[in-house]
Amino acid sequence: MTIIELTDVHKTYHLGETLVKALRGVSLGIDEGDLAAVWGASGSGKSTLLNIIGLVDEPSSGTLTLNGSEVGDMSDNAKTDLRSRYMGFIFQNFNLMPILTALENVMLPLQVQGISALEAQDKALNSLKSVGMEKFSQHRPDKLSGGQRQRVAIARGLVTEPKLLICDEPTANLDFENAERVMDLMCELNEKRGITFLFSTHDTRLIDRVKRIIYIEDGTIVKDERK
Numbered sequence: 537m538t539i540i541e542l543t544d545v546h547k548t549y550h551l552g553e554t555l556v557k558a559l560r561g562v563s564l565g566i567d568e569g570d571l572a573a574v575w576g577a578s579g580s581g582k583s584t585l586l587n588i589i590g591l592v593d594e595p596s597s598g599t600l601t602l603n604g605s606e607v608g609d610m611s612d613n614a615k616t617d618l619r620s621r622y623m624g625f626i627f628q629n630f631n632l633m634p635i636l637t638a639l640e641n642v643m644l645p646l647q648v649q650g651i652s653a654l655e656a657q658d659k660a661l662n663s664l665k666s667v668g669m670e671k672f673s674q675h676r677p678d679k680l681s682g683g684q685r686q687r688v689a690i691a692r693g694l695v696t697e698p699k700l701l702i703c704d705e706p707t708a709n710l711d712f713e714n715a716e717r718v719m720d721l722m723c724e725l726n727e728k729r730g731i732t733f734l735f736s737t738h739d740t741r742l743i744d745r746v747k748r749i750i751y752i753e754d755g756t757i758v759k760d761e762r763k
């Protein structure tokens with residue numbers, strides 16, 4: 537089943553007088569259960585594409601359908617609801633709140649949904665456990681390594697039990713061992729829990745392990761390879 541469908545999506549940024557065409561007519565379908573990497577050089581449009589799919593940004597033209605509903609027709613409330621219940625988003629720079637502990641960071645998306653603190657804490661601890669970070673629940677981000685921070689960000693993305701997890705460069709800045717662990721985790725969650733993964737990367741270490749590679753160059757998909 538196709539859960540994400542983009543049709544002729546363009547994104548143009550206005551930088552003063554200059555127009556930057558970050559996406560130029562992207563059409564793409566992502567199926568339930570995919571473990572797909574968006575592969576491309578720096579500046580090719582990977583983050584732009586993921587931000588549009590993750591409802592962080594809007595296309596300049598073209599349509600996006602998520603889980604059967606066309607996003608352009610949705611109210612802001614409906615979009616917020618879809619984002620909060622259906623998908624997790626892990627940003628390129630993790631976006632953890634520095635003054636909160638790992639546990640509190642993972643609790644946040646549940647509290648946004650109005651779940652009680654007690655239940656949120658329980659679920660957040662479980663989510664930290666699933667990424668092997670339960671021992672670090674009381675640590676603030678600056679007391680964690682890059683790989684540990686990345687795993688807390690994944691735990692936060694997972695805590696709402698999303699069907700879809702979007703990750704922007706999940707292993708950027710990680711050493712080999714930590715990159716492997718994050719990749720192991722994504723493969724396991726994809727296989728055992730059926731979570732669909734869409735992530736961007738230019739990390740050659742990951743590319744053998746994914747089911748699908750979507751190559752992007754200069755805002756255009758140039759190749760889409762399923763293994």
Ligand SMILES: Nc1ncnc2c1ncn2[C@@H]1O[C@H](COP(=O)(O)OP(=O)(O)OP(=O)(O)O)[C@@H](O)[C@H]1O
Pocket residue numbers: 549550551556557558576577578579580581582583584585738
């Ligand atoms: N907010 C913005 N305003 C203006 N231009 C932007 C903005 N965001 C991105 N761009 C431009 O759009 C193009 C695509 O950027 P994008 O961030 O999607 O690339 P990327 O493939 O994610 O790169 P990287 O691998 O470095 O993260 C680049 O030319 C970039 O400069």
Ligand SMILES: [Mg+2]
Pocket residue numbers: 582583584628704
């Ligand atoms: Mg990027």
